[in-house]
Amino acid sequence: MTRxxxxxxxxxxxxxWGGGFVAQATAMDAIGPFWFVGLRFAIAAIAVLPFALLEQKRLGAAPGKGDLLSFILVGTALFGGAITQQIxxxxxxxxxxxxxxxxxxxFVPVISVLLFRQAPHWIIWPVALIALCGIFLLSGGTFTAMSTGDLWSVTCAVFWALQIVLAGRFVARSSRPLALSATQFATCALLSMAFGIALEPVSLAAVENAAAEILYVGLVSSGLAFVLQVIGQRYTTAPQAAIFLSSEALFGAFFGAALLGETLPATGYLGCALILLAMLTVELVPELLKRRNSAY
Structure with a gap:
C-alpha cells in the first residue's frame, strides 16, 4: 500500500466517524454512555476477532506477551477517548x-515528544494558540460559556491523540493490525462495562431503543473504521494520520447540520475555521518546508 x-x-x-457522531448523540436519549461504549466495542471486538485469528494463522504464531500488553495499553487510551467523547x-x-x-x-506531536522524545516542529506552538482561539470563539467568545460537554470533548482529544501515537508505534512494531484492533476493542469494552455496572442502570428496553445506533457504531464506526485506521497507519506517519483522521470534524459538522439541523452563530463558524486551520497547518507547513529545503 502506498502512502x-x-x-x-x-x-x-x-x-x-463523522457520521457516527450523530448516532452517538441520538443514542444518549435511551442509554447511558458507559453501557453504550461498552456494547459498541464488544460488537466491534466480536466482528474483528475472526479476522484477527486468520491473521494469526497466516503469521504462524500468536502475539507475544509484550505485544498483547502494548495492545491493551492502546485499548486503555481508546477507552479514555471513547468515554469522554460520549459523556x-x-x-x-x-x-x-x-x-x-x-x-x-x-496534541499528537506534543505527546510524541513527551513519550518518545520526538521533538515537535516549531509550528506546533503558534498552531496551539490558533486552536485555543478557535475554542474560545466556538464557545461563544468566553471560556465561562463553554459547556461541560465541550470540556469533556477537549479531554477526549488528548486521549485520541495518545491512542493514535501508541497505535501507530505498536502496529509498526508488531505488524498485527487486526490483533491490535481486536485487543483494543475488547479492552475498551471490558473497562466500559465494568464502570457501567458500577455507575449506570441498564435495561433490555434501553438496549433495544438504542440498538440501531449501537449496531452502526459497533460494526461500522468501531469495527470497520478503527481497523481502517490501524491498517492505514502501517504505511504513513502519526502526524499525517492525524491530519487525515481530523477531517472527521468536517464530516461530523456536515452530518450534524444535515440530519439534526444544528447551526452555529457566526463566531462559532469562525472558531471552527480556526480549529480547521490549526489542524491543516500543523501537518502541511512542516511538509512544505521539508520539500522546499530538499529542493536546495
Missing amino acids: LQANLVLLLAAAI GLTTTTVTNSAFLTGLYVV
Missing part, C-alpha cells in the same frame, strides 16, 4: 464535539 492509498483509507475512516455528547452538540475532538491533531 497516498493509506491516507485515503484514513480519510474513509474519518468520514465514517461530552450528553451536553454539547455534534458540531462542537466533532471540532473539539479534532484538536487531537495538535
Whole structure:
C-alpha cells in the first residue's frame, strides 16, 4: 500500500466517524454512555476477532506477551477517548464535539515528544494558540460559556491523540493490525462495562431503543473504521494520520447540520475555521518546508 492509498483509507475512516457522531448523540436519549461504549466495542471486538485469528494463522504464531500488553495499553487510551467523547455528547452538540475532538491533531506531536522524545516542529506552538482561539470563539467568545460537554470533548482529544501515537508505534512494531484492533476493542469494552455496572442502570428496553445506533457504531464506526485506521497507519506517519483522521470534524459538522439541523452563530463558524486551520497547518507547513529545503 502506498502512502497516498493509506491516507485515503484514513480519510474513509474519518468520514465514517463523522457520521457516527450523530448516532452517538441520538443514542444518549435511551442509554447511558458507559453501557453504550461498552456494547459498541464488544460488537466491534466480536466482528474483528475472526479476522484477527486468520491473521494469526497466516503469521504462524500468536502475539507475544509484550505485544498483547502494548495492545491493551492502546485499548486503555481508546477507552479514555471513547468515554469522554460520549459523556461530552450528553451536553454539547455534534458540531462542537466533532471540532473539539479534532484538536487531537495538535496534541499528537506534543505527546510524541513527551513519550518518545520526538521533538515537535516549531509550528506546533503558534498552531496551539490558533486552536485555543478557535475554542474560545466556538464557545461563544468566553471560556465561562463553554459547556461541560465541550470540556469533556477537549479531554477526549488528548486521549485520541495518545491512542493514535501508541497505535501507530505498536502496529509498526508488531505488524498485527487486526490483533491490535481486536485487543483494543475488547479492552475498551471490558473497562466500559465494568464502570457501567458500577455507575449506570441498564435495561433490555434501553438496549433495544438504542440498538440501531449501537449496531452502526459497533460494526461500522468501531469495527470497520478503527481497523481502517490501524491498517492505514502501517504505511504513513502519526502526524499525517492525524491530519487525515481530523477531517472527521468536517464530516461530523456536515452530518450534524444535515440530519439534526444544528447551526452555529457566526463566531462559532469562525472558531471552527480556526480549529480547521490549526489542524491543516500543523501537518502541511512542516511538509512544505521539508520539500522546499530538499529542493536546495
